[in-house]
Amino acid sequence: MIYLDHAATTRVRAEVRRAMAPALDSVFGNPSSAHAGGRAARALVDAARDQVAAALGARAREIVFTGGGSEADNLALRGVAQAQGERPGHLVVSAIEHEAVLETARALTDAGWALTVLPVDGAGRVDPAALAPALRKDTALVSVMLASNEVGTVQPVAELARVTREHSRALFHTDATQALGKVPIDVAALGVDLLTLSAHKVYGPKGVGALYVRRGVALRPQVTGGGQERTRRSGTENVPGIVGLGVAATLAAAEQASEQPRQRALCDRLRALVLAGVPSALATGAEGAGRLGNFATFAFPDVPGDLLLVRLDQAGVLASAGSACASGSVAPSHVLLAMGLPPTVAAGGLRCTVGRETTEAEIDRAAAAVVEAVRALRAPVPA
Ligand SMILES: Cc1ncc(COP(=O)(O)O)c(C=O)c1O
Known part of the structure; x- marks a missing residue:
């Protein structure tokens, strides 16, 4: 596989x-308990908070x-929107956000919020020049x-945040879920x-x-209850998970500089092999440092992405489509469409993302499998 x-x-x-093992076993206390068992669990949560903060250049108190x-x-x-008071304001998001941002922003429009969706260019990059005109007096976020x-394109976040600061009173949020461990992250520099x-x-x-929340940012909690996380997120802490996040974030940040060039070389190799084998294929996303080093993404005109994935799966290559499958029908990816790809091309999206265990031999085998699967899907069906 x-x-x-x-x-x-x-x-x-x-x-x-x-x-994580001790937090699943001996250190099982509730961090809110005042006794020794609770204090031991609290110490684990505090240490993980320090680790996550250090990975971002933040203060521990700013991590929720x-x-x-x-x-x-x-x-x-929702936290920023609802902290603004009763009157709904205005939000700006990009067209290629993850659904967790896009759908949440759309849900806020039901509560009266105005929403501007920023376009992206053919590489999936937001143009900072498009942001200033979109900002309004009542833009909150x-x-x-x-x-x-979907395509690994790195956004000019520092520049976008600067434009936001200079032209409005809005706060700036970035989803760094895919970026951690792939590019350096420093909340102050960003x-x-x-x-x-x-x-x-x-x-x-x-x-x-x-969630990193800069000191002084007002946020309405979305999970209310016992007041954990300084009232910003109630519920007994997931101590094993939090310990795991702390260590994972530390290692991701520490290994980024050495691991990303290796992964980028693998992805560049995969792109070259697939483009050589399928001349009509498009490599999607940005080039060079404009793209995360672990992404190699493609679009194959007139090849159904879902069938391609099935063939690859049968060949032992586990990848994903640039398409979201909803109620049995494959809808072309909103990201590829926003990048201007025609629906027949966007429907043939393929996302290959490598990791720390991926080898060059695997890349060569995967490339051959992709080329073979695309050729087979394009071959005329015998009468
Ligand atoms: C950019 C981005 N944001 C948010 C998420 C959601 O993260 P989680 O799966 O932890 O809810 C993902 C993962 O699919 C993601 O890639």
């Missing part, structure tokens, strides 16, 4: 599993643990992801007010993430 779907999720790495990236995105958008989960992370994209456990 050749696993080329690391943007979907990753295997929990051994260091993370080892660090959540039940994953989707929840962090929801907390950012701009949300543009740090890197695309100039963002809120930033989303998820553990399972960086060899941590599923169902745990974090």
